[in-house]
Amino acid sequence: MLGLMQDRPLTLPHVFHRAEQLFGRKRMVTARPDGTEDVVTVARWAERVRRLATVLDTLGVSADGRVGTFCWNTSRHLELYLAAPCTGRVLHTLNIRLHHDQLVYVAEHAGDEVVFVDRSLLPLFWPHVDRLPGVAHVVVLDDGADVAVPDDPRIRSYEELLAAAEPYAGRFVVDDENTAAAMCYTSGTTGNPKGVVYSHRSTMLHSLVTLIADGPALAERDVVMPVVPMFHANAWGLPYGCLLAGTDLVFPGPDLSPGAIVDLVERHRVTVTGGVPTIWMNVLPLLGGHDLSSLRTIFCGGSAVPKALCEEYRVRLGVPLLHIWGMTETSPIGTMGVLGSHLDGASDDELAAARVRQGRPMPLVEMRIVDPETGEEMPWDDHATGEVQASGPWIAKEYYRGEGGGAQFTDDGRLRTGDVATVDPYGSFRLVDRTKDLIKSGGEWIGTVELENEIMAHPKVAEAAVIGVAHPRWVERPLACVVVEDGESLTLDELREFLADRVAKWWLPDALELVDEVPKTSVGKFSKKTLRERFAGYALPNA
């Protein structure tokens, strides 16, 4: 027996028309490279989306063609976020930090027919355009940057196209909610990037979840500033969620310096922002001099949040960094570190430890931990570790064009996340490592992320990454690569003494290397692959 409910597909035109109809007076602010701000109401923005829809037709983009973007976080980028999927096309956000060979690979693999490029980013894109014969047009979004625009028939002006276009009239219609809406390539540290293809359905469901109280809780009264780039997994779903909720939006544009971020929060009374831990680490020294009292939440994701950083924000700002865990393949929100009521009455130490957990799965997401060697499902006792495997309607089932051959998916269709975690009896996940970064010492696992967190709690340590190096007896032993605070130094003995009552004895690093910085991937995560290459054949002092 079937239900007798209306057959309304979960498609992005609903988000567009809802914002246009209910939230027309709300504002979107974009910081421009020249220090000025571009301000549009949602009503005006919506009218521009309607023009852009016509422009895509004018440019001859196929009915389901890929629309590449090579842009900062701006309200114009959000125009593309809607106009492409609402007209049946597929938004493809290109990561501006990719190596140019990867950029060319990705744009070609996706089949981008047109690429929209911020003028300030043209020097990163244009030199490679001849390697992309499928790209018929490069549409330049003039952000006022002092960058020459080549005289080439492929180059078009975004604003000129919009000015000349008729706004699309009537309602956008996408009938099948399983239609592709957007795609984003993973920045895997091995092999070529792999394409994740979001559907309208997955994006709508994920957007709904950005509104829930025990989640991002986006609400009409919020002023949201996504610092996380819009080319990273839809900026964690914030932009679509904001349109659905009717928030004001602040886009930081190209200047992601700590000063610029803090200024925007203060000036526009931002209530919600989000970005990788490095951003908030850099902002830390500026906390004192600004009125940031408008903030109710700072989302943090992309890598584990150091406990000391989280506590520093909590004590000085009254707002801890709230963990979002996920990855490109999970749209990205899988879990959030909202504290459960079972922690009522917990000690300060317990609370601090709880705040840096990755937290509970979102509604509709189901997760388990599995022993990476035996495939056995592990218990939720906060002790046993296993690889996190995830399922849910906004989690990938395969990569575009079958790349990777399904190795990252289980026989029952779950995503192997490559993260290793424990789970407590309340369903809160705590990441201890990546499967490929785990150190196997004397038959036991050492979780490097967990060990790094403890090292970063040392007052002299700014950043730390731990890698395994070969050991004749124990197979592998940990090497700590540490960035010390300005003017400080640190010895292995000091570090081991500090860690002595914080980790198991056999977790204590066998060696310490002071480094200028921890190398990062294009999305800002620690690149342990680079470290392992750098310290290949490392001679441990006691080996």
Added chain:
Amino acid sequence: MLGLMQDRPLTLPHVFHRAEQLFGRKRMVTARPDGTEDVVTVARWAERVRRLATVLDTLGVSADGRVGTFCWNTSRHLELYLAAPCTGRVLHTLNIRLHHDQLVYVAEHAGDEVVFVDRSLLPLFWPHVDRLPGVAHVVVLDDGADVAVPDDPRIRSYEELLAAAEPYAGRFVVDDENTAAAMCYTSGTTGNPKGVVYSHRSTMLHSLVTLIADGPALAERDVVMPVVPMFHANAWGLPYGCLLAGTDLVFPGPDLSPGAIVDLVERHRVTVTGGVPTIWMNVLPLLGGHDLSSLRTIFCGGSAVPKALCEEYRVRLGVPLLHIWGMTETSPIGTMGVLGSHLDGASDDELAAARVRQGRPMPLVEMRIVDPETGEEMPWDDHATGEVQASGPWIAKEYYRGEGGGAQFTDDGRLRTGDVATVDPYGSFRLVDRTKDLIKSGGEWIGTVELENEIMAHPKVAEAAVIGVAHPRWVERPLACVVVEDGESLTLDELREFLADRVAKWWLPDALELVDEVPKTSVGKFSKKTLRERFAGYALPNA
């Protein structure tokens, strides 16, 4: 091009398994008729649901058979809420307040194969069982009521069946999200009740929306007490939402007296509750003597909330009554009266008026107002009125077995709600009447709900209903049927004077009748049909 996301259906087994896995330690309290309380953890409750699933097989209920319930709000009722749909059956909540002819009609029309009846309700159900040959079993949920249980082979004991059953092992699976999950009959004031059939998909999406910040915002820390009966449109979706969010739950059982409600709130530190305005009107005199500081929200729905009542709660409790608008056909949440940020800086009067609006449509719900005569869509200027038409994935597209012949649905598949409203430019709806209750006077509409709200603002008035009576010149004119506060009286002149600067002059009632009570329908709404019958042929004083 299709998205490459996992094909995970939106089905209720997710709600069950999420609650079982993440929230096992949370509590469900049920008040019993004898004054004691039944307390179960979610873990224990989930184990009972697994047993109940087996019981449904044992009883021989068909694979998609209708499972009737005739129950108060209890944790056992919630066992049925999950066990029926998670095993592919269809939960059918019978309204215990239906006239017995309607009850028999509804149970037979739905095809109930078994009916689960609270022992305290057996006297209302059992006398009619012989008229229901399709009902093979009547399973009695012994709530300790002092009521004889007939010696009849059809009678089974809920607890004995559960004790004897093996818990269902493994995961529940419902593959097709469009499968029927539950059904509920409307209590229309004309004609036979009509069946609304909820699907798993509609119920899941609706449940998600009960979690959103600008909605019910159910969260793990909440203690939720649904006073709204579980036989009214799934108790507004609260029970499923609570399981998804992981709240504690308090079920009031049969005693819905003001004293019992207030005691439960105080004793269990209830944070969220919801029910029709009459409930909160009756609770009002008890507000002073109890510590109700745990409440963060009181949802109110089913009929318009009088402004005076809303303000009384806000001033005395710090929590206004928050409007939920909807109907059985809308699952039921269509809009909620959350205040928009455009009201920042509004006057007290403006805010009070805003608080009793029905509010903005929920995400995924799309609404319009349409002139009931011309079919023309009306503007959102808060002045023009029209019939509310709604669409969305949890809104009915037809009635069970095609009853009503589609008259309540538009050609483009929207639900005609029968409510008449204005909409302000911010998308907030304000109900002024039911289409069938509108009074047409001299070619202009008079909104009776709006007029009643103003009458109920009079300090001597407890309740008021307005109906149209025939007038030789104006076609119809308003008659106010008023219940005065104890010991008070009221004249037509007094009333007209009070209303003079509150409504248009031609809205002033032509007549006043003092009545002992406003007749109510089985779901607690004003029954104007009964009033119109009572005052048929009424002679207006000035006609």
